[in-house]
Amino acid sequence: MYRLNDNQRRQLRELLTTLVGIKSVVASREQANRDRAEEGMAAFLTDHLTKMGMTINRHEVHPGRCNLMACWPGQGTSGKSLMLEAHMDTVPVEGMTVDPFAAEIRDGRMYGRGTCDTKGSMAAFLTALAIAREEDALPADQIWFVSSIGEETCCEGAYALMTTPFRTDAAIVGEPTRCEVVTAHKGPLWVSVETHGRACHASMPDHGVNAIDLMARVIQFVHGPWREHISRGEHPLLGRSTTAVTTIEGGTKINILPAHCRVQVDNRLIPGEPMEKVFDNFRRMLAGHLGDERLFTVTGLTSSGQLDTPPDTPVVRRLLDVCRRAQGKAQPQGVNYFADTGPFSEAGIASVLFGPGDIAQAHTADEFIELEQLYLATEIMLTLLTENAGKSIVD
Numbered sequence: 214m215y216r217l218n219d220n221q222r223r224q225l226r227e228l229l230t231t232l233v234g235i236k237s238v239v240a241s242r243e244q245a246n247r248d249r250a251e252e253g254m255a256a257f258l259t260d261h262l263t264k265m266g267m268t269i270n271r272h273e274v275h276p277g278r279c280n281l282m283a284c285w286p287g288q289g290t291s292g293k294s295l296m297l298e299a300h301m302d303t304v305p306v307e308g309m310t311v312d313p314f315a316a317e318i319r320d321g322r323m324y325g326r327g328t329c330d331t332k333g334s335m336a337a338f339l340t341a342l343a344i345a346r347e348e349d350a351l352p353a354d355q356i357w358f359v360s361s362i363g364e365e366t367c368c369e370g371a372y373a374l375m376t377t378p379f380r381t382d383a384a385i386v387g388e389p390t391r392c393e394v395v396t397a398h399k400g401p402l403w404v405s406v407e408t409h410g411r412a413c414h415a416s417m418p419d420h421g422v423n424a425i426d427l428m429a430r431v432i433q434f435v436h437g438p439w440r441e442h443i444s445r446g447e448h449p450l451l452g453r454s455t456t457a458v459t460t461i462e463g464g465t466k467i468n469i470l471p472a473h474c475r476v477q478v479d480n481r482l483i484p485g486e487p488m489e490k491v492f493d494n495f496r497r498m499l500a501g502h503l504g505d506e507r508l509f510t511v512t513g514l515t516s517s518g519q520l521d522t523p524p525d526t527p528v529v530r531r532l533l534d535v536c537r538r539a540q541g542k543a544q545p546q547g548v549n550y551f552a553d554t555g556p557f558s559e560a561g562i563a564s565v566l567f568g569p570g571d572i573a574q575a576h577t578a579d580e581f582i583e584l585e586q587l588y589l590a591t592e593i594m595l596t597l598l599t600e601n602a603g604k605s606i607v608d
């Protein structure tokens with residue numbers, strides 16, 4: 214195992230402190246476009262990667278919001294490629310009980326927005342790459358460092374990148390996995406359902422059609438037959454698909470029979486059926502349940518691909534092997550959240566999630582990362598890179 218010395222650990226902490234100090238909050242697509250949310254991060258990374266000797270390609274997704282793809286030109290002789298990826302954006306900072314940008318270190322932890330999700334991973338990857346390059350111990354694969362925008366709004370940057378010709382053979386995507394290798398996650402399918410009633414005075418309810426009454430039957434469908442339908446399959450690492458009605462609004466006034474009611478439904482699907490097919494099934498089965506498809510409209514809000522990378526994929530096998538030596542044990546893991554691995558995997562890139570910190574601390578009011586996790590992730594990445602110097606990791 215590669216071990217970081219005190220000086221390297223200090224530089225790693227300083228790098229993460231700098232990254233956390235750069236605000237890159239994404240609350241919504243509109244806000245992020247207006248604020249050019251990742252511009253500061255992209256500027257810092259451009260400078261930092263240039264100092265590492267890398268050449269940077271910018272992929273503009275929205276004005277002032279660019280994915281960055283960096284490599285050392287001419288490096289890599291295997292004809293294969295590996296990307297280390299970490300998103301630039303963070304969730305908002307409202308309600309935080311620690312200074313979001315101060316990166317205060319206390320009791321072996323660094324506190325701040327993004328320490329855990331996912332600037333910790335970014336600092337670990339950048340540090341590992343820089344040291345491996347300094348020691349002239351890079352693998353024979355072309356190595357890319359990629360940083361995306363808008364991950365927190367459903368992997369927007371990664372999806373946009375996959376509409377370009379940019380591809381690698383494999384990807385290690387930085388997310389707080391406690392330095393475990395995550396090979397599977399579910400994909401979200403978010404839909405909204407609106408019921409169409411007919412308003413009338415509430416004193417004569419028989420003269421109208423009550424949209425809330427209709428919605429009660431929709432909810433009964435989602436939590437009944439629909440739940441039963443989508444939970445029939447089981448994945449060894451992920452269990453079953455789930456569904457839940459999560460928002461509701463309807464009605465205008467206490468004495469008016471409501472003409473409209475709307476709910477949002479969060480489906481989390483295990484790998485298997487294509488999203489479009491699941492969506493069609495939802496609409497078809499709901500029409501059957503209500504007996505009339507004119508009573509409602511279903512709208513797809515967003516969806517993101519699942520991850521299900523075979524554990525015997527070379528990059529997975531090698532990463533698991535290093536993790537096993539570092540931590541005594543390592544098994545492929547499944548998680549319930551989704552990440553840039555969704556779009557990458559859909560585009561045919563063999564992808565895994567790996568990074569320091571615990572997802573339980575992501576998005577929280579006192580987000581932090583344990584420094585030991587940060588060091589460990591960096592040492593694991595360094596070991597993976599340097600012990601495969603001159604060889605392929607992905608083949």
Ligand SMILES: [Zn+2]
Pocket residue numbers: 300330331364388552
């Ligand atoms: Zn993340």
